[in-house]
Amino acid sequence: MVVLPQQILENLSQVKACNPTTSAATVIPVIDLLDPTARDQIVKACYEFGFFKVVNHGVPLEAMTKLDEEAVKFFNLPQLEKEQVGHPNPFGYGHKKIGPNGDVGWVEYLFLSTHNSITIPGNSQLFRCLVKEYVGAVRNTACEVLEMIAEGLKIEPKDVLSRLIRDENSDCWFRLNHYPPCPELQTAGGIMNGGDLIGFGEHTDPQVISVVRSNNTSGLQISVGDGTWLSVPPDHHSLFINVGDSLQVMSNGRFKSVKHRVLADSMEPRLSMIYFGGPPLSEKIAPLSCFMEEGEESLYNEFTWGEFMKSAYKNKLGVNRLLPFEKKKSVV
Numbered sequence: 361m362v363v364l365p366q367q368i369l370e371n372l373s374q375v376k377a378c379n380p381t382t383s384a385a386t387v388i389p390v391i392d393l394l395d396p397t398a399r400d401q402i403v404k405a406c407y408e409f410g411f412f413k414v415v416n417h418g419v420p421l422e423a424m425t426k427l428d429e430e431a432v433k434f435f436n437l438p439q440l441e442k443e444q445v446g447h448p449n450p451f452g453y454g455h456k457k458i459g460p461n462g463d464v465g466w467v468e469y470l471f472l473s474t475h476n477s478i479t480i481p482g483n484s485q486l487f488r489c490l491v492k493e494y495v496g497a498v499r500n501t502a503c504e505v506l507e508m509i510a511e512g513l514k515i516e517p518k519d520v521l522s523r524l525i526r527d528e529n530s531d532c533w534f535r536l537n538h539y540p541p542c543p544e545l546q547t548a549g550g551i552m553n554g555g556d557l558i559g560f561g562e563h564t565d566p567q568v569i570s571v572v573r574s575n576n577t578s579g580l581q582i583s584v585g586d587g588t589w590l591s592v593p594p595d596h597h598s599l600f601i602n603v604g605d606s607l608q609v610m611s612n613g614r615f616k617s618v619k620h621r622v623l624a625d626s627m628e629p630r631l632s633m634i635y636f637g638g639p640p641l642s643e644k645i646a647p648l649s650c651f652m653e654e655g656e657e658s659l660y661n662e663f664t665w666g667e668f669m670k671s672a673y674k675n676k677l678g679v680n681r682l683l684p685f686e687k688k689k690s691v692v
């Protein structure tokens with residue numbers, strides 16, 4: 361990323377000052393997928409936070425570290441070379457601009473659909489293989505977690521959720537985010553003195569499930585009940601799971617689609633990779649009957665994943681994108 365003083369000032373003027381945060385080390389559930397009680401712990405974490413860390417997840421360490429190395433090489437390429445990938449529409453290489461509606465962050469990224477291959481400069485053949493290998497492994501983990509949720513809730517068949525992202529037409533995405541250090545932060549006329557620089561503004565993920573992994577640099581924060589931001593301690597060996605908006609709808613609002621954000625650091629680069637498990641475009645997103653008590657009504661009007669994403673792309677990052685789909689409460 362090219363860092364120019366003017367760009368820094370423009371960027372800084374668009375980020376918000378943030379409140380102090382609390383450390384989350386003791387709060388965020390850590391779930392060992394080999395533990396026989398993992399499924400119950402996962403269900404509990406989906407109700408309470410919509411976010412948890414998994415260990416013994418089955419994604420080989422080598423697949424993760426090799427991809428880290430190639431990603432670092434990619435982001436170290438000259439800006440013009442990175443831009444050869446093409447501007448995000450929505451897939452491609454992007455820097456600072458997030459989505460089409462004016463959101464910005466101190467971030468550059470490579471955003472890919474897991475179906476279409478785009479040309480990546482540098483040693484693209486190796487990079488593409490590593491992305492494919494990692495995405496394949498992480499999708500298996502995502503499916504395993506979704507199957508554990510079904511088992512924990514005693515829903516039949518157990519692939520009722522995982523089939524949504526296993527389907528050959530599923531709309532799954534992969535994103536590599538690089539948050540460059542911003543040493544100028546410390547000398548930027550005191551503008552951000554004591555404040556934070558937003559790498560990726562607060563938002564929820566629209567999909568069913570997302571799987572996040574990062575290098576050993578902090579920055580990720582989740583919002584809990586009262587709006588407090590918890591800093592997620594980095595752990596480059598583990599995976600972090602987010603409940604997405606679609607899973608919140610499928611549970612009729614019981615599981616929480618977790619609001620999260622990333623703060624950039626003045627000294628350490630953060631690299632993260634996110635697998636977004638989305639269903640096929642034509643899939644109807646509606647509460648599963650097993651979640652509904654007798655006589656319970658859906659909180660949401662029915663919509664397809666394609667309709668939801670069309671609406672999502674018309675809005676800014678931080679809006680509650682489920683709001684237009686919520687049923688109006690009838691006044692008695």
Ligand code: GA4
Pocket residue numbers: 450458459460461463533535563564565566567636672673674675676677
């Ligand atoms: C938020 C979650 C994921 O990062 C993402 C984002 C997507 C994008 O970067 O293109 C969106 C955003 C996200 C939702 C609203 C639209 C689309 C940017 C934006 C302003 C990849 C996703 O799935 O939805």
